[in-house]
Amino acid sequence: MVGRHAARSRRAALTALGALVLTAFPSAATAASAPLPTAPRTLGADTPSAQVLRAMERDLGLTPDQAADRLVNEADAGTRAGRLRNALGDHFGGAWLSGATAAELTVATTSAADTAAIEAEGARAAVVQKSLDQLDEIKDRLDAAADRMETADTPVWYVDVPANRVVVRATGESAARTFAETAGVAAQDVHVQVSANRPRLLEDLVGGDAYYIDGRARCSVGFSVTKGTQQGFATAGHCGGPGATTTGFDQAAQGTVQASTFPGKDMAWVGVNANWTATPDVKAQDGQRVQMTGSVEALVGASVCRSGSTTGWHCGTVRQHDTSVSYAEGTVDGLTETTVCAEPGDSGGPFVAGTQAQGTTSGGSGDCTSGGTTFFQPINPLLSDFGLTLRTTSSASTPAPQDNAAADAWAAGRVYEAGATVTHAGLRYRCLQSHQAQGAGSPESTPALWQRV
Template sequence: MVRRPVLAAGCVPVIVALALAAVPARADRPGGVVPAPAAAPAAPAAPAAVTTVTAAAVKPPPGMLEAIEQDLNMSREEAETRLINENRLLAVAARLKEKLGVRFGGAWLRTKTAHTLVVASTSAADIPQIIVEGAQAEVVPRSLTQLIAIRKKLDATLPPDPLISGVRYVDVKRNKVTVLATAPQRVGVFVQKSGVDRTAVTVLPSVEVPLPLSAPSYELVGGAAYYVGPVNRCSVGFSVTKGAQAGFVSSGHCGRKGDVTTGFNRVVQGVFQASAFPGSDHAWITVNESWKTVPAVESGAGSTVAVSGARPAVEGASICQSGSTTDWQCGRVQQLNASVTYPQGVVSDLTRTSICAEPGDSGGPIISIDQAQGVTSGGSGDCASGGTTYFQPITEILTTYGLTLKTTGDDMPSGASRACTGYPRQVTGTLIKGQDDYQPAEPYRSAVAGLHVGCVDGPEDADFDLYLEKWTGLKWLAVAPGDGVTSDEMVSHQGTPGSYRYRITATTGSGPYVLGFTTP
């Protein structure tokens, strides 16, 4: 493999000045960057604006840090640092992808704590703007668009047999398309006949044999089981809407248009409105009035993770899956833009991950912190020996069916606002800096599972945080944090029956507050 020099962004003003003198790569150094010739350095560029990101800027949902520690073999400090870095660098990656356009060659994270973002371009002229954004620059011969075109041509050429060439993906680190094959020599012949640039393809021996993860066997929360027929079990993905219709997305191989679903409790639930498999692997299902959609996914031990958006993760990012078989599992994004060959045919534009999954997890949600990523399609291996999982990105599903992802804030009561008016229950109080208050005066008990929504409005110059807590039988446990940097916070939680209360904390500032909330 050709080793390509990488330009670091450790000291932005100095490196920007040097990068401006870079010259195009020579033919004898493919994919490389020729250092600037020895000459008087250019005048230093103006320092780039730097946004300081602290631990308070990233508030992972309950249970996520613990799962990342365990599944990615990290300390608590490493897991916290990783999420802080990812939150900052994924925004950088999105900006650079838009700026570079057709020259964009991909992006990936490096180091255990995702400290470094590498962004590739087909033009050395893009090096300065990549470095100014705080990323490392790498010059590559092929753009991401070109690599995807090569992968699509291979999809149409290679035999549709998972036992021969089960997986193909764009490997942006190598700037190639990789084919994982149980019969690499045979696959090599097909690659040669396909007419693609052979130097842009790597065929590797592999034991991955993709299979869909469906299995024989009144709140709608991602990761919960649902059934198609008497024994077919899959997992709920993300809650969505289409006009006045509410429902959820899941895997296409779980059912076909017109199929009726029942929920985890075997109560009639919904109907498949559309489904695609193979080619793609996605579906959307409308639900009846007995089921209420919520922007949340199960994260184990009765907890849920709120869904706030759908910002795509890049290669190397940590992500987690909720499924009705394996519950809550975490891993990393390995490659984007992958194709896999199932026994039923090829599915393209999937994301390949190190998450383990098992039959029954199909359709379950994949999430990065609080950002929806996609629904589980299939996998290879299992959670006992380790495995690989592929998911269908959420953006394609939403676009294909004209759906809107349900996110936090959608379930606020009619007339409610950030000023916390319009809630059926309201209480008031006063806090001084460093003080906690608990509301209502007597904790309330919810006899049924359902959605809890709370909102606190404090003084404009203060930072008041809001936490929904549940009694475990031994202690009060925070199940939904709202700890941003303003005096107005909102939390939502899909909860099980039990006793609840709100804790309001004056992190900075003092003064009166209003708490509005709803109960199931």
């Protein structure tokens, strides 16, 4: 099988790469008591749960071997893309995956001279006109204009990385052009996609488990989190404001919304009482559970699965990150768009990629009968904004970030963006993939996430 052979070849390449890293940095080699783990092992992609695999087989049309290979390929590709992003600097135009098993990583650059470096990482090179920074700048101008005008007829706009363009999804061409003109964006810098679909909040609400806000609206538990000694869970901001009380699926007293942001972002967290215990679990198919090991952000094209009490456990792929959506209630920026279906009642629930937490369900269009589009609020900004620690299988060794630690010192519990640099054990490292640092994974032991510089 081609997918299995590709995965084996990639695993062999990773082993070789690990040897090269140790040779180039002998001090790191002497500090390690064992070979560094591969990216798939670091991220838990080499030991996927049966629930994730079965849902991927059903929703992505994969065989069992293809589903397993895809998770390994995605984990590997994320690290290679991170290394190339660091190496290409201002030339970097984004990265994405393709193929049934995500075996092909494409990395874009604005300079043809970078092709050899990209291909040396086993990726396909795409020479594009605009860097990712330039595309982000265009979208930032649209974001600013949305604060000054009505966007009901232009409900979605985003950076389309594979197409190297900014897209405005609108009910008509004229509405999109007016939006761009107000933002001071040239017509040629925006691609208009005409669609009658208007995303709405999935407000009947739930996720892995149901909870109720002020005894009325039903929402979804996203991921378990902690803040100091307080346990709780992350969910959607539109589910309720600060101070709202919540009850569990059996209407038992549960907790209080500690913080909530909506619109602008769609994030909230609930602090629970002593009757509830935070776990790293997410409800999967038929009541089975998947345990989270981290929050490493998946690439465009990667597979993701979602849990919701209305429609259950469904999978799809990431379309794009940093999407702005204009709901009737207000605009939300920084969402991730996916091909996963959802329906009212699924809001706030968890999105996962393998064993990595991705975000909480915000809204969308369509349904799980005919198919649809769903947006989620990424989990890492939520953790960072509210000072929370994601509950994972290694949470016992993941303390909350220390405010008095040196600004550039690596610290468990901190959220790091791709490209960030830290100091640890006297050495410098650059972040390859956005994530919240876990206590069990310092930079020298997680080459999937950090590169020695």
